[in-house]
């Protein structure tokens with residue numbers, strides 16, 4: 391993993407010193423919390439779940455999560471607050487949110503979780519219900535900005551046609567109600583009507599699956615390879631031939647294989663398809679992580695910068711997925727996971743090429759998720775915010791500090807935060823999650 395070794399995390403260092411922490415408190419400056427992250431064997435949450443609301447989801451959820459500990463409203467510490475808001479069918483009913491959260495929110499543990507469940511507004515049964523359900527988005531995004539100490543909030547819209555057992559929702563709830571979603575904050579996730587089959591083990595949901603990760607030699611890609619392997623997948627780690635030793639290291643670390651591949655080569659898709667079919671009988675998961683930046687103000691940009699960024703970040707994922715599907719090298723029921731960026735949502739000065747390519751990735755997800763639905767292939771994207779890698783270590787120091795602090799969690803994320811989100815999309819039980827773009831940005835103010 392290309393962590394930004396020795397990169398000056400000036401503010402974090404100052405704040406973690408005793409005088410620094412004292413001054414920060416006096417002046418109301420942000421004090422980043424050390425986020426709780428996944429450790430095998432540790433409980434998913436820092437305390438019990440308080441489950442509230444009176445909609446169609448509350449009882450099925452209690453059954454699905456029967457291995458979680460549930461709390462009583464009179465308890466004084468909660469690891470998570472989960473509210474089923476599907477019973478709210480008109481604007482006046484939104485008072486239920488106030489009644490449930492106002493007295494309980496202050497008792498949420500550090501790195502605690504808030505999950506609000508609603509009905510997909512476009513599928514609501516009446517005008518009043520649609521208004522009320524859409525209102526949940528403003529509520530959750532505002533709660534995200536009020537939460538402190540590493541706690542996060544998400545809104546999950548569930549199709550009213552979802553089967554009664556809610557099997558399609560389970561993988562998402564288990565991800566959100568765990569330390570794996572540490573840097574995912576204030577996201578709106580839509581879950582379709584499909585059923586899903588729970589994996590034999592939630593600890594190794596990818597057992598027996600083959601996953602390709604591009605750009606796997608370092609940074610986010612190397613960590614994605616590690617996390618998918620941890621979850622049981624056989625990993626094909628791909629990167630440019632020049633990545634050499636670093637790529638071999640990733641492959642060895644994860645017990646997988648290295649595959650030298652420049653994703654922009656004209657025959658990249660064909661080469662990868664042939665390799666996957668010959669060695670593995672096809673792949674189940676492809677993660678298009680390879681990405682580059684070539685920043686310049688548009689007025690100073692040359693065509694080479696424009697074309698290389700577009701070629702790696704957008705044109706290659708589009709072409710490679712197409713070829714893999716056409717050749718049957720990505721199996722039915724497969725997973726395509728793209729890597730976008732908050733720069734593709736918010737735009738960024740000096741990044742017209744990068745911003746366009748990463749926004750194009752969102753279009754790619756939306757279009758191909760529909761086109762590949764008949765093959766039961768899901769297509770989703772992560773949109774990382776500020777993640778500590780070689781890419782962000784190259785940003786000028788002041789901008790870098792600002793990037794870390796301008797989010798509700800008041801810090802940068804780690805590569806593992808992106809990788810855990812990829813692993814949730816990759817889970818076979820996430821078959822009802824498609825066409826989604828989930829930011830991994832600690833509720834960055836950029837583009838929020």
Ligand code: NAD
Nearest residue numbers: 605607608609610630652653679680681731774777779781
């Ligand atoms: P990185 O530069 O550390 O790693 C990128 C990897 O992609 C490298 O190993 C590189 O060799 C490989 N690569 C580049 N061109 C390739 C090609 N033509 N074929 C095959 N491999 C190629 O970058 P990172 O920070 O780990 O970023 C990974 C992804 O996440 C990128 O798509 C990036 O745009 C995205 N992203 C990163 C951040 C962040 O904060 N680091 C934020 C938003 C999005």
